[in-house]
Amino acid sequence: MPEGPSVRKFHHLVSPFVGQEVVKTGGSSKKLNPASFQSLWLQDTQVHGKKLFLRFDPDEEFGSLGNISLPESLEKGERKEEASDQKQASGPSSQKISHPSSQSLELVAPRGDHGLERLRGDTPAEGAERWLQVSFGLFGSIWVNEFSRAKKANKRGDWRDPIPRLVLYFGGGGFLAFYNCQMSWSSSPVVRPTSDILSEKFDRGQALEALGQEQPVCYTLLDQRYFSGLGNIIKNEALYRAGIHPLSLGSLLSPQHLEALVDHAVEFSADWLQGKFQGKQQHTQIYQKEQCPGGHRVMKEAFGPPGGFQRLTWWCPQCQPRLPPDGQAQVQIS
Ligand SMILES: [Zn+2]
Structure with missing residues (x-):
């Protein structure tokens, strides 16, 4: 959608x-x-x-x-x-x-x-x-x-x-x-501008807290309770721009990494919106690409919470290394 x-x-x-x-x-x-x-x-x-x-x-x-x-x-x-x-x-x-x-x-x-x-x-x-x-x-x-x-x-x-x-x-x-x-x-719209990434009232603190959970950040980004308006394109682009592997557990990322991720999600969304008013197509760097801007081969796989909606995810293993390397194993065990 x-x-x-x-x-x-x-x-x-x-x-x-x-x-x-x-x-x-x-x-x-x-x-x-x-x-x-x-x-x-x-x-x-x-x-x-x-x-x-x-x-x-x-x-x-x-x-x-x-x-x-x-x-x-x-x-x-x-x-x-x-x-x-x-x-x-x-x-x-x-x-x-x-x-x-x-x-x-x-x-x-x-x-x-x-x-x-x-x-x-x-x-x-x-x-x-x-x-x-x-x-x-x-x-x-x-x-x-x-x-x-x-x-x-x-x-x-x-x-x-x-x-x-x-x-x-x-x-x-x-x-x-x-x-x-x-x-x-x-009866009335559910008004929660604090979770709307394009609202001036977007609550960064709440978003950062959600991202810091012990689950892959690519799941949390699509959680509309914290990132209302954020969809699969924005997810992929923000992760790439922040240099974060999609399956990184939020709890293992540094505060600076989490900040960067929120910044890129908001910035990409705002640019996209502005581009719409100027009739421009939003340029993506990783979404549906075969190569990242650095010329590396891009990986593609469907990721989502167990039993939840699996979403196609693109990432560059070189620009978005997994930190720490055994993060995936922990995800699967839990
Ligand atoms: Zn790359």
Whole structure:
């Protein structure tokens, strides 16, 4: 699934729609009835780790956002198109698909992540569950004012465009299309910015303490309780840049090593996020590489806690020597 920086970018794309009313809906989601979003107001959006949250209320009064100016079309209450069935909504002929100056971006999810959580819930309970929680799948994305198009034909030779799970048309004239994501209603986002690697409130002390546990650091880095938003790409890159073998036990690493690891995780994530806003691809040094920048041959293996999710891990045995050499034996015994 997309890592923290991608989800932050989605959050950035959605933010301009806060304060607007949903005037038409579409999408293939069976779990959430897309039509149930009709006439709801998007009142807030938050990002926490790898999850995006959108708050919907039945009318604008609920929001305490004082300075939202409504588009004129809403003030007149006019509605050009009838709320329609899902098919029509996902491809209205009156709407040009391509806008040369469109701000929409396809954000391709990094490969290799597949830890979708099971989500529950279907419709918002009265007065309570107004936060739509969105978790993105492997190729999850949000498009703005544009639909994702097929990039190649399927086996039969048909060009089938991806089908959005949810499409929300807003009073201001724009729309959002959500692809490959799981959505559910919840009462409130779990707000723990202290564990979000991209939050200003990220708690380094807590992160260092977690990393210092007697377990391989490559497991701890993916623990969303301490490193929310950190995924497999960031894990591999931070370990390489810090010169730490993925299976090193945190308890055997020096405080300087642990500090360096946290620094590289945060720095790589921040650079990635910044690059996204500049339309740049994030450059990786070790992830999915055959050689490290030093020209050494890179190793690849799946590592994960016993009985847990095993994740492909790339490392350079020369740049990331194992310290101490018998660390692995201890891991296996415990
Ligand atoms: Zn190397």
